[in-house]
Amino acid sequence: MPSLFGLDRPLLHAVSKLLYLWSRPRVLPADAAQLGLKPELPVIYVLQQRFLPNTLLLNEEAKRLGLPSPLGSLTLDGMPRGRSFFFLARPEPWLSRARPRHSSLLTALVDRACRQRDFDAQIVPVTILWGRAPDKKDSIWKQLFSEDWANRGTLKQMITLVLHGREPLVRFSEAVSLHEVIGDTCDHDTSLRRINRVLRRHFREQREMAIGPDLSHRRTRISDVLAAAPVQAAIEAEARAQGGSPEARAKAERCAREYAWEIAADYSHPVVRVLDRLLTWLWTRLYDGVAVHRFDTVGEVAQGQEVVYVPSHRSHIDYLLLSYVVYHRGLMVPHIAAGANLDLPVVGGILRRGGAFFLRRSFKGNKLYAAVFNEYLHMMIAKGYSIEYFIEGGRSRTGRLLEPKAGMLAMTVQSFLREPARPIVFVPIYIGYEKLFEGRTYIGELMGRPKKKESLLDLLLSVRELKKNFGKVHLNFGEPVRLPDILDAAHPGWREEPQPDEDRTEARPAWLGKSIERLMRRLSTGINAAAVIGPVNLVSLALLATPRHAMDAHQLVRLLDAYRRLAAALPYSPQTQLTGMDGAAMLDYCESLKLVQRQPHPLGDIIHFPPEEAVLCSYARNNVLHAFATPALVASIATRHAAMTRGDLSALSATVYPFLRAELFLRWSAAEFDGMVQAHADALAGTGWLARQEDGRLAPPSLNSEQYVQLNLLGQAIRPTLMRYFITLATMTRRGSGSLTPAELESLCHLQAQRLSLLREFNAPEFFDKAIFRTFIATLGKTGFASLDDDGRLRFDERLAEAAALARFVLPPDASRAILQMTQ
Template structure:
C-alpha cells in the first residue's frame, strides 16, 4: 500500500532522460531474449524511475518478473544492498541471484540472458575540490532519507544510462566456479558504474581563485612574469598584476547549476527554433570517455549557436559539458559572464609577440588537460562565411600536442564534430561581410534581436566524426618521440609538419561526418538550374537520384542522409518557407525566392563534397562523350588532388578507386549511364538529370580553368601574382556570367589552389609544363562555352 503514494509523488517530482535516447536500436538490444537489469544500489526510487522510463522506451519493466522455464526470478539485481538510516545492511544483493542465473545457463544450453547495466544519475554536480556542501547530492550510496532529499532537489534532472548488454551465455561458458564468476562480474560492474558517473559529471571543480593562484605559482609563469618586468621596465609586482588580469580574462568559472537551468532554457529554445536535433556517433565518444580518454571536441564553426548546441547535445548524451575556447569578442555583458559559467574560457584572436599572454594561456590549457576536463575549440579560427570548411588554424592543436609531449599520460583524443543547420541565423550578415561591409561587433543588442526573431528553422545536425588519439598519431609520425622528450630535446623539426597534417586530417574527418540534409540537397539542385527553378515533379525525381546515390554508395560510414523519398524531403523544406511555389499552367513550379541565390549557396556548400565526384563523372561524360571506365577514372585521379585540398576529402588512392567504381555502377543501375564493350556513355533520355548533377562541380572546374590557363600562358609567373590575377578574373567572370557563389572568387581558395599546385610541382622554376598543359586542356574541356570563351579571351 505504501508503494502507491510514493509512485504518485515520484511521478510529479521525477523526470528521467534516457541515455542513449533509443537504447534498443543504439545498443542492439534483442527484445526476443530475456533481459535483466543491474543497478548500482538496491533503491525502490531507482527501480520506479527505471520502470517509468522502460514503459516509454518499450523495454520490459524491472517490476515484471522474468520466467525462465520453471523458474521465476527478479528482472533486476543490485550490486549493493539498500542503506539503512543508521548504518549499512549486511549481506550482498548481487552474488546469489547471479550464481542462480549462471546455474540456469549451465542447465539450459539454449538460454542466453542479456544483462544490461543501468546507472541512474540524480543530478550531475561533480562537487568542488574544497567544498562539503555538494556531498549530500553527490553521494552515490545515500540512505533513504538522503535519497528523498536528492529526489526533491534534482529529481527533474535524472539521467538513466543504459549500457551494452553482457551475454550470460558467454559468462557461463567461462572457466571457474559460479561464485568466482559472480564476484568477477561484480568487480567489473563497480568499476563500470564509477567510471560512468565520472564521465557524466567530470572531475571535481576547483575553486576559481585558488586555481588562478596555483597557476601564478607555476615556475613557467613566474619566469614569464620576470621576463615581462624586464622587457617593459616595470616592477615584478606590476607584471604579476598584469598576469593576474590575463588569467582573470581567460579562465572559465564552470557552474553545474547553470547547466541545470540551461538544460531547461535550451530545451525550450531548440523546440522554438528546430523541429529536431539529429545526433549521430555519440556512443563511441561515451565509450572513449569511459575508457579514460581526455576528450577534445573539434567542431566546424557555422554560427554562434554552435557553442550552445554542442554543449547541450554533449550534456544530453550523458557526458560532462566541455570547457570551450571562445573568442574574446564574446566576452560582453550579459553573454560573457553566462558563457564563462557555461565553461567558456576566452582567447584573443592573436597573441603573437605577447610572451606573457601566450605562456599563461598555454599553462591554463595544460592545467585543464591535467585535471581531466574535456575541452572544445574551433580550429577554423572563426565562423565560415561561405558554408565551406575554412583552412585550419593550428595554434590550439599545437598547444594540445605540446601538452601531450610534456608528459600527459592519459590518452588524449580529438573528436571532430560536424555541425549543420537548415537555417543559420547569421547567413545574411555573412554575405554582407563578403561584399565588403564591416563586421558588426557582438553586443547585447544582437542577442536580444536574435531572440526576438525566433522561428521554426527546421532541423539541426550534430555528427561526431572519427576520433584521433594523439599518442597513437604521434607514434605513427615519430615512433621515438617519447625518447626525444625524455632526452630533453626542446626543438623538434618534425612537430610542425605533424601538426599541419593532424589539422588537415581533422578537417577531413569533419567532412567525413557531413549531413546531407533536405535543405542542402534542394538548394544544390535549384542552384544548378539556369533560372533556379524546376517543376515540382522533376525536382522530386532529382532528389530521388541524389538520395539513391548517397545511400547506395555512402561517402563514408559516418555521413548521414535524410530519411524518406524525394517527395518527403522536398515537403520538409517547403514547410520552412525557404522556396517559392507557383502554380503554372501544367504543374507546380518550385524556385528560389528572388534575391536568395547567394544565401542558398551557403547551404549547398555545407555538403558540396558529397556530390563532387559523381558530378565530375557526369561532367566528363557529358562534355567528352563515351569513354572507358579506366580513362574516366584516370582523368578524375588527375584532378582529385585539387578537389582533395579545397574540399577536405580524406580518401586515399585505393579508396577513391573503389568509390568511383561504386558510383559508376550505381549510375548505371539508375540508368543514367549506359555501358557496353566500347565504354560508358550518357543515357540521352536522362540528359537533364545528368546535366544538373554535372553542374554541381561546374564552378569549381571554372576556377581551376582560370588558374591553370594563366599558369600555362605565363609559366614563370610568381605565386602571389597568380593568386591576385586569378582572383580578379574570377570576380569579373562572376559578374559577367551571373555566378552567385561568393566563394567563386574567395582569396583563400586561390591561396589553397596555388599551394597545391606548388606541392604537385606545377608552379615554380622546375614546374612540369607538360602536366600543366594536360591538366589545362582537361579542365577547359569541361567548362561551358560562354565561360570558356571568357577565359580564352584573357589568356
C-alpha cells in the same frame, strides 16, 4: 515485491506507484542487449548510495528492460538471499553524509569467488542522478539541491527528490566481472578492497561524464596555473626582458595573473541549469527540431578517456547547441574554447559560467600569454574536463569546411605528451542548418563588406529573428579519432621521446609536425564523413545547377529522386546520414520553409528560388558538395566527350583530384579515388545517365533526353569549382613564372572570379571567396606544380600549362573561352 527498507510488500508497491506518478525516468541504454550480459551467470546490481527511491527505480526499470529482477532471490553457498543488489555506500540516518562500507552481499560474493575459483558473477553498476531535467530550475532552492559532488545525507536526498524528481537519469553500465577483477591469486580482504575500488572509480567516472569533474574554486585553479613551472619560467623570462628588477618580476607576475583571469572559465552548475531551460525555449522558437545522430559513439569513448569535441563551425549557435545536446544525453558540458571577441559585457560572464574559456586570435610575440594559456589548457586536460573547439578557427562563410588551424590541436597534443596517462580521443561532429541564423551577414561579407565586430547591441537586435522558422538542425557524431593511434602511426617510439619544447616551434621534431598534420586531416575528413544530406541540401544542389535557378516541378521531383538513389547506392561514408523523403516530400518540405516558390503554369508548375534565397541556399549545397563531388566530376567529364575509355576518365579525374581533395576534404587516397570514380561511372550507367558501348567506352545519353539534362545538371554542381582552378592556372600562365606572389595571385583571381560571376549570373559570392583560392594556390605548392623563389614569387614549369590545357576536356567551351578572354 518483497519487503525492503523495513517496509512490507503492499506499502512498497504503493510507494513505487506514487514515485512513478511524480517521476519520468530517462534510461540509458534503451536496449538491454547493449549491456552484453551472459545469461548463464548471475546478475548483481550495485547502487552508489542507499536510498529507497533509487532502489524502486532500479527495480522497475530493470523489469522494463527485461533484465533479471534486483529483488529476485539469489542463492550463495546454499543460503538464499532476498535480493541481488547492494549499495557501495550507506548514509547514517537523515543528516549525516554517506560513508563507504563493505556490503554483506559483496563480501559473500568475494568469499565464494576466493574459495571456488570457477565462480563468477556479473556486477552491473547503476548510476541514478537527480536534478538534470530541463524545466523549472531557476529557484535558489533547486540550485542548492541539484546534483553536485557533495556527499548527501538522507534528508538532503529527500529534498532533492521533491525538487528535481521529474526526470531522473538512470544509467545501466556494462557488467564488471567479479572473476576478472579478483584475478588468479585471491586474498579475501585484498579482493574486497580491489572490487570496491573498481566500483568507486566507475561511479566517479559516471558522475564526471554527467556533471563534469569535481571543480575547485576559480581562484584556486588560477593560482595552480600561475604556480606551474612553465608559467614561472615565462614570468622570469619576461622579468629579465624588462631589466630583471624585483619590480619587473612583480609586474610580470601581475600580467600573468591578468591573463589567467582573462582566459579562465568560471563553471557554475546553477547557471548551466538556467541556460538549459532558456535554450530549451530558444530551440523551440527557432527550429522545428534538433536531430542527433550517432551520439552513442561518444558514450562508448567518454568513460576513462579525455574527450575533445571538434565540430564544424557554421554559426555562433554551434557553441550552445552542442553543449545542450551533450548535457541532455547525460554527459558533462564541454568547456569551450571561445574567441576573445565573444567576451562581451554580461554575455561573456554568462558564457564563462557555462564553461567557456577565452583565447586571443593570435599569441604571436607574447610568450607569457602563450605560457599561461598552454598551462590552463593542460590543467583542464589533466583534470579530465571534456573540451570543445573549432579547428577551422572561424565560422565558414560559404558552407564548406575551412582549412584547419594547427594552434589548439598542437597545444592539445603537447599537453598529452607532457602527461600521457589519460588517453585523448577527438570526436568530429557535423552540424548542419537548413536555414542559417547569420546567413545574410555572411553574404554581405563575401560581397566585400567588412566583418562586423560582435557587440551586445547586435545580440539584442538579433532577437527579431526569433519569429522566423529556421527548419531543423542536424548534429551527426563522426568516427572518434584516438590521439595515441595518430602518434603511433607517425612515430611508434613517441613514448620514449623527450617532451618537445612548447615555446619553440622550430624545435619540434619532424614526427610531431607530421602527427599534427595527420590529425588535422583526419578530423576535417571525419567531419565531412558525418554529413547529413537532407531535403534542403538536395533541392539546393538541384536548383542552383539550373541557369535561372528554376525548374519544372515534375522534372525536379524526378531529379531529386535520382540524386537520392545515387547517394544511397554509393554512400559517401558509413557515417553519412541520408534523408528518407522522396522527391515530392522534399519539395513540399522546402516550400513549407519558404525556401522555394511555385509558379503555376498551364504546361506544368515552375519551382524557383526567390531572389534573396538563392544565395543563401548555396550554403546548404556546399555543406554536402563533397558527397557529390565524385559523381559530379564524372558527369562533367562525360558531357564533354562523345565517348571515352575508362582509362581517359581515370587520367582526367586523377589530374583534378589533389585540388578537390584539398578544398573539399575528400576522404580517399589517390589510389582509392580511382576506384570510386569507376564505381560512380557504373552507378551512372545503371541510372541511364551513361551508356556502355560495345567497345567498353562510356558515352552520355542523347542530347535531347531527360537523362542528359539530369547528367549535365549533376556535372554543373562541380563546374564552378573547376572554373576557379582554371582561372588560377590561366592567370599564372598568362603572367608567367616568377611574376606573382601568392597574395597577389589570390587577389587577382578573386577579382576575376567576381567579374565572371557578375557576367555569367552565378549569383553566388562564395564563387570568388578568397579563402578557396588560397587553398588551391597552397595545394599547387604541395603537389609540386609551383614553388616559391627567394623573392617569394611563384615559379612553375610547363606542367602547369599542360594542366591548364586539360580544361577543355572538363569545362564547357563557352566557360573556358570566357576565362581565357578575361585573363588576357
